[in-house]
Every structure is written in C-alpha cells, then in structure tokens.
C-alpha cells in the first residue's frame with residue numbers, strides 16, 4: 001500500500017540549491033518538490049504531514065568511513081552495526097559505508113561474507129561496504145573484479161601497520177592497476193608505517209610511553225611522503241585515488257598539487273582533525289588515549305589548511321572514521337605503551353552537527369555543508385542520486401534539522417556505545433529533529449522510532465566523481 005508523507009514549510013538545502021519547498025514522499029522515495037505556498041505544493045496530499053517551518057530539510061548524511069565491530073589491537077570497536085547505525089540515525093546520517101576486512105591468508109570473499117553477517121538484519125539505516133585489501137595476490141586481484149560487480153566498488157589499502165594491514169609499493173601498484181581496469185576506487189591510508197615503527201621503537205626505548213608520543217612519532221612528513229608516493233603510484237597505474245583521514249598541512253599540499261595537475265586524486269578529512277589537536281593527546285592522567293587515532297591529531301595550526309582545503313575543494317569529503325573504543329578496558333590496554341592503545345575515535349553521531357557548527361561560524365556555506373557530508377560522498381562511492389540529495393526519484397532519506405537549537409555534546413546524552421565523547425562539553429548550535437530513512441521515520445521529534453533490520457545493504461556503482 002502506498003504511504004505518502006509531506007514535509008511542509010522548511011528550507012530545503014542540497015549541494016546545488018536552497019529553496020523554501022514542500023517535499024512529497026511516496027513509497028520511500030522523493031516524489032515531488034514544490035515551492036511552499038504555491039498551488040502545486042497545496043495540491044500535495046499525504047497520510048502524514050511533518051511541519052518543518054523554521055527548520056532545514058536536508059538529505060540524510062552519507063558517512064563514507066566507519067568501522068563497526070572492527071578488530072584492532074586485540075579488541076573490537078565498541079559499536080556494533082546495531083548500536084552504531086542507531087547512533088548514526090540520531091546524528092542525521094542515513095547511510096554508512098563500512099570496511100569489510102580481508103585477513104592475511106584469507107580471501108576477499110571470506111572477509112566480505114563475515115561483514116555481511118555482522119550487519120544483515122541489525123542496521124537502523126542503510127549501509128554499504130568498502131573492502132580492506134590486506135593480502136594482494138593473483139586471487140585477490142581477480143576477486144576485486146567480482147566485488148565491483150556486486151556493488152563493493154572501493155578498496156582500502158594501508159601504507160601503515162606493517163604485519164597487519166600493510167601493503168608494500170608493489171602490492172599497491174598491482175591493486176591500483178586492477179582498479180584502473182575494473183573501475184574500483186583505491187582508498188589509501190597514507191602513512192609511512194615502516195618508518196613510523198622505527199620511531200615507535202626508539203621512543204619506547206627512551207621511556208616515552210604516554211599517549212602524546214603517538215602523535216610525535218606519526219610525523220606529518222611521513223603522512224605527506226606516503227601521500228605523495230600513493231599519488232605517483234596511482235598516476236603510474238592510471239587509477240583514481242582517494243586518500244582517507246587526511247590530517248596534515250603537508251599532505252593537503254600534495255593533494256592540491258596533484259589536483260592542479262588534473263589527476264583524479266581526492267581527499268577526505270574528519271571532524272577530529274578539524275576540531276581537535278595534539279593538545280587533546282597531551283591531556284594528563286592517560287586521558288590523551290581517548291584521542292589516539294591514525295593518522296594522528298596534529299598541532300592546531302594544521303586545522304586552517306584543512307578548512308581551506310574544504311573550501312577550495314582540495315578536500316572533498318568529511319567522513320568520521322568512526323572507530324570507537326571505550327576508555328575503560330580498551331584504550332587502557334595501552335597504559336605504559338602508547339603503541340598498544342587501540343586506534344580510533346567515536347564520531348558517527350556528531351559529524352552533521354559539528355559541520356553545521358562550521359556553517360554557524362562562517363567557515364563553510366550551508367550548501368557546502370551538504371556537499372561535503374552528503375552529496376559528494378554519495379557521488380564518490382557510487383550512491384548518487386539515490387543517496388545524498390533531495391530530488392524526485394531519490395530515496396527519501398531526509399533530515400529535518402533545527403538550525404537554532406542549542407546542545408552540548410556529551411557521553412551522558414549520546415547514543416554511541418562508548419564511555420566518553422571526544423567532544424565532551426562542546427556547545428553547538430543546530431540539532432537533528434526528525435530523520436526519515438526511505439520514507440520511514442527512524443527519529444521522530446527526538447524519539448528513536450526506527451528498528452534494527454530496517455537498514456539494508458546498498459550496492460554501489462563505481463565512482464561518479466571523476467574529473
């Protein structure tokens with residue numbers, strides 16, 4: 001039976017437009033938009049009406065970088081697909097793309113099947129998968145083609161973490177060459193992990209064990225060097241490249257230069273690099289462990305270049321790299337040895353609000369907010385225009401956002417399954433009020449009305465963002 005909803009009187013914001021319009025939703029999709037108050041809008045009839053007067057009506061966020069239940073350093077990221085996608089919904093994100101993992105000696109198929117099993121029937125919002133390629137061999141390369149055909153069209157490789165996820169330059173080049181043929185997008189964790197491991201060993205030998213040394217050994221120059229190398233390898237292979245979690249000024253410069261040369265090179269940064277810094281890593285009493293992630297937080301002066309990159313499109317996407325570990329019992333594994341602190345920060349619930357705060361502070365425009373958090377990640381990962389916009393035919397993944405509500409971010413009130421907030425006490429203006437996922441209300445006036453199993457696996461096409 002067809003079920004219609006109309007959202008009336010809000011300011012509809014997409015990457016392209018801002019328009020006071022009513023939005024008609026039918027059978028889970030956007031059916032029509034019409035300027036509010038016009039006869040065309042008055043003619044919309046529906047079983048459910050949502051009053052968005054004074055509110056923004058925006059596409060659901062697309063978070064292209066999450067790690068639910070990710071194994072790391074002898075433990076697992078503390079959000080399951082159930083808790084993590086529920087928290088995503090609370091934060092106005094209606095699609096996540098998580099990372100399935102190939103283990104060394106295992107196949108891509110085994111890794112992908114394991115991640116399907118974790119997610120299926122458990123998600124509150126829709127999800128897709130990237131594939132982490134940890135073992136490049138002739139079989140893996142063939143499997144990459146099959147995954148692209150079934151909608152897993154992006155592959156993450158690591159220049160960091162020797163002995164775990166690490167690929168050497170030859171393995172990276174081979175995977176890139178394959179991606180150039182099959183249309184896949186290589187996503188790169190760009191840090192020189194071999195050099196970093198030497199610096200880790202030397203720091204620990206000097207007795208430098210506190211969390212802040214994590215930031216000191218993972219040097220910006222080693223992020224920039226790896227970024228440069230990844231760009232050149234991709235250029236040789238003729239493949240596009242997406243560099244994940246860019247944190248350093250020097251790495252942005254490498255991306256900017258490559259883009260000026262006309263290369264299909266893209267960069268993602270994350271809220272933690274825009275809002276947090278090495279000051280957090282240096283917090284006393286081991287509190288700095290809460291902020292251990294890789295690439296690491298940088299000194300505050302790197303933030304300006306990241307914001308500039310987002311304005312100039314040297315950086316195209318803000319994802320969260322949501323990979324939460326509780327302080328108690330998980331981050332604590334690294335007391336006395338920073339290299340044993342599980343890497344990752346929580347944030348899937350906070351991204352849309354933090355970026356809206358950047359709008360409030362005049363750093364980016366409203367349309368750029370939607371572009372970097374919804375439309376471009378959808379295009380980058382082959383989900384557009386099903387996701388990432390509000391237009392006839394698109395999935396009705398819609399957020400009614402109150403741009404004037406004040407909130408204080410806190411672990412006391414967040415919904416992520418983690419015992420601290422990286423943004424504890426931060427005041428932001430703006431708050432998610434209602435969230436529809438394919439037309440179904442999953443958050444209704446700040447009540448959770450969704451359920452595990454509503455979210456479905458969403459196959460993706462190849463990258464739609466090539467120059």
Ligand SMILES: NC(=O)NCCC(=O)O
Nearest residue numbers: 293294295321323343344
């Ligand atoms: N970023 C991080 O520290 N943890 C998640 C794994 C990764 O993205 O490298």
Ligand SMILES: [Zn+2]
Nearest residue numbers: 189244245294
């Ligand atoms: Zn990474």
Ligand SMILES: [Zn+2]
Nearest residue numbers: 065067321323
């Ligand atoms: Zn990650």
